[in-house]
Amino acid sequence: MSAQDSSLTSPFDPAEVVWQPVSPRLVTVRLIPLAIVLGVPLVAGAVAAVLSGIAGLWVVPAVFLLLGVWAAVLVPRQVHAIGYAERDDDLLIRRGVAFRNLVVVPYGRMQFVDVHAGPLDRWAGVAAVQLHTASAASDAAIPGLPPAEAARLRDRLAARGEARLAGL
Amino acid sequence: MSSARTGPGDRPGDPPSDLDWVRVHPITPVVRGWKVIAVLVVIVMQQFEFDVSNAARVARVVGFGTVGLVALGVAALGFAYATLAWRMTRYAVDDDAIYLHNGVLFRRQRAARLDRIQGIDTIQPLLARMFGLTELKIEVAGGADSAVRLSFLRDQDAQRLRNELLARAAGLRSGALDDGPAAEGATQGPGTPAPAAPERELVAVPAGRIIEGLLRSIGTLVALVLTVGMVVLALAVREPALTLSLLPAFIGIGGALWGRFTGEFGFRLAQSPDGIRLRHGLLEARAQTVPPGRVQAVRLRQPLLWRSRDWWRVEVNIAGYAAQQDAGKETVLLPVADRRQALLALWLVLPDLGVDDPARVLDEALSGSGPGVGFVTSPRRARWLDLWGWPRNAYLATGRALLARHGLVTRTLVVVPHERTQSIGLRQGPLQRRLGLASVDLHSTPGPVQPRVHHLDATAAGELVTAQALRARRARASAGPEQWMRSPAQPPGDALPAGPGPDPGRPPGEELQR
Structure with missing residues (x-):
């Protein structure tokens, strides 16, 4: 298995590519909504179990607790797996732990660039940059960038896209 | 280029002021107005759950005269709206773009660059076809509802405009639609309409083959399996009425197959210097040009x-x-082909x-x-x-x-x-x-x-x-x-209409079906 490992990771690690990580604050941004979604039924389940005194009801909070622990382990790994790299002619974005994904977007193919940040994102000081090509399939988003870096990337991408502009 | 046609006093982004605005054909409201009535009839019938005798009973209570008056009023309203919509719709073409203004309450002005044209379709719905009218649809790749739709034009006008737009999009200017000075790259004198690019028919799909292709499709197979299964079941429990429960499924499958058949009937694929030409449709005739x-x-x-x-x-x-x-109809190059x-x-x-x-x-x-x-x-x-x-x-x-x-x-x-x-x-x-x-x-x-x-x-x-x-x-x-x-090597003036852009030469194989 370990002998195979080097060849297995390689397609997502092209040679001479330096991956830029995204902000670890994205972990917080992603865990807070999850904590709310899982925490409310957890507490409700626990209260119901205590009040009713039925031991079997403890299954409900236990399930949500397990889900929460799983998310707490998975989300940091997912955020850690997100990376992007600016090459001379294209932008590389990779993500995913179990289902891995790498997108190569040529600058000349970009139609427009979005930067967006929700209230939670703004509180944590992160923003997402999304590249749009003429294809709906190219899902090229970089979440969890510091706002200054997001703005820099947006301008940089727009400038490079302009320089390498092509038709459809 | 843009500075040349932007007169003084124009706000940036406005279409040039010296355009010749043209209205679509005056019969358009008649063709369009029926749609309002058809929709209304469907809505009313839905209220009565498609029970005609029920509707007639209600009509008798209210009085046929009142019903007739209301229907007439609604029809008049429909036609009035369609007429107003027609009044508000106008279009213009210059060397770079096509402009369309429309909308009664919510006005819309749309300008589409000719060099971004992805395809031009002429669509003749059944009713428009009876009047000799055609809808011209110019697609410019901008997501949903990005096409410029001109409905309706006379058949000849639509053909002429399509040829003109294709010629201009191709980089040949003919100056037939505006009376400005002919551009330097013009190959015809001003006022001469662009000729239709010569076209060569390559494939014609016979109706029999489309039917056989549909019969050999998964929809037919499902219908067959359903029927056999249901008949066996009905025989087993001795309840023949059970087979009637298949009716909705059959209507669904049959409708889909019928839609495919009418859409792909008479499919013809042709080649021209303007690109690929597709013609198809039994009731609604479509002709597509893909540059x-x-x-x-x-x-x-x-x-x-x-x-x-x-x-x-x-x-x-x-x-x-x-x-x-109607995406499914427009992205087919050949429905059934050897x-x-x-x-x-x-x-x-x-x-x-x-x-x-x-x-x-x-x-x-x-x-x-x-x-x-x-x-x-x-x-x-x-x-x-x-x-x-x-x-x-x-x-x-x-x-x-x-x-x-x-x-x-x-x-x-x-x-x-x-x-x-x-x-x-x-x-x-x-x-x-x-x-x-x-x-x-x-x-x-x-x-x-x-x-x-x-x-x-x-x-x-x-x-x-x-x-x-x-x-x-x-x-x-x-x-x-x-x-x-x-072509990038040639100056614009030397581009001749004789040679197709990406030189197609002869198709592979000698025994082409003509």
Whole structure:
């Protein structure tokens, strides 16, 4: 298995590519909504179990607790797996732990660039940059960038896209 | 260029003020008004749950005179609105763009650049056809509802405008529609309408073949299985009324098949310097023109039941066509074709495949299996994910395009010209990771074709991504201009209408069906 490992990771690690990580604050941004979604039924389940005194009801909070622990382990790994790299002619974005994904977007193919940040994102000081090509399939988003870096990337991408502009 | 036609006092972004605005045909409200009435009739009938006797009873209570008056009033309102809409609709064309103003309450002004035209369709719905009217639809790749629709024009006017727009989009200016000075690149004098580009019919699909193709489709198969199953069940429980429960399913399947049949009836594929010409439709006649270089990806597909006939369905991605309600009708290059015709259609899109022996390569691509003529297939360990199909999963990168084939039961070949690759994706699920496999996506514009190479060796997949990014970049750098008659080597004035843009030469094979 370990002998195979080097060849297995390689397609997502092209040679001479330096991956830029995204902000670890994205972990917080992603865990807070999850904590709310899982925490409310957890507490409700626990209260119901205590009040009713039925031991079997403890299954409900236990399930949500397990889900929460799983998310707490998975989300940091997912955020850690997100990376992007600016090459001379294209932008590389990779993500995913179990289902891995790498997108190569040529600058000349970009139609427009979005930067967006929700209230939670703004509180944590992160923003997402999304590249749009003429294809709906190219899902090229970089979440969890510091706002200054997001703005820099947006301008940089727009400038490079302009320089390498092509038709459809 | 834009400064020349922007007069003083124009706000930036406004259309030039010296345009000749034209209205659509005055009969349009009559054709359009019926739609309002038809919708109303359906709504009213829905209130009565399609029970005519019930409706008649209500009408008798209210009085037929009142009902008639109300109906007349609604009809008058419908026609009045349609007339108003007609009054507000006008369009104009200049060398760079087509402008359309419409809308009664919510006004809309739309300008579409001619060099961004992805395709021009003329559509004749049944009613419009009786009046000799045609809708002209100019698609310019901007997501949903991005087309400029001119409805309705007289047949001849629509043809003339289409030829004119195509000529201008191609970079040949004729100056027929405005009385400004003829542009320096004009090949005809001002006032001469652009002639229709000569066209050569390559394939005509007989109605019998479309019917047989539909009969050999999955819909028919499902209907057959349902019927047999239901009859057996009904006989078993001695309750013949049970078979009636199939009626909705039959109406659904029958409707879908009927829609396919009327849409694809009389399908003809032709070649012209303006690009690919498609004509089809029984009740609603459509003629599509797809200029050269507008096809983003091609798919040749053969369901299992077509294999004995060696029939193929050829579909394409064209930017802007997918997000529309009638997308299924407009992205078909050939509904049912034999292998030679299907390859002819592919040749129309991509005249040069970039290989020495196209016939052998395409044979291998369509029905071959395993690593023939340089195809890179899935490794043997992919059998855990694709039990028998893995030797069919393969790609071949030629000088001009990427060929991706897959499918043992439904044979599929996808061809993407290198310069049309939008972005490239590499994906790997947990199982693939365990087996050391990965799949590669070539992202294309929205449409029926989603190019993907399944289950490659992980390292090979990584190499394909890198190599394909390079190939796409090189191909884009050397790609021709958007205005296809204007070759980059020639000055605009020398572009002659005689020679088609990407020189098509003669189609492969001598025994062409004419």
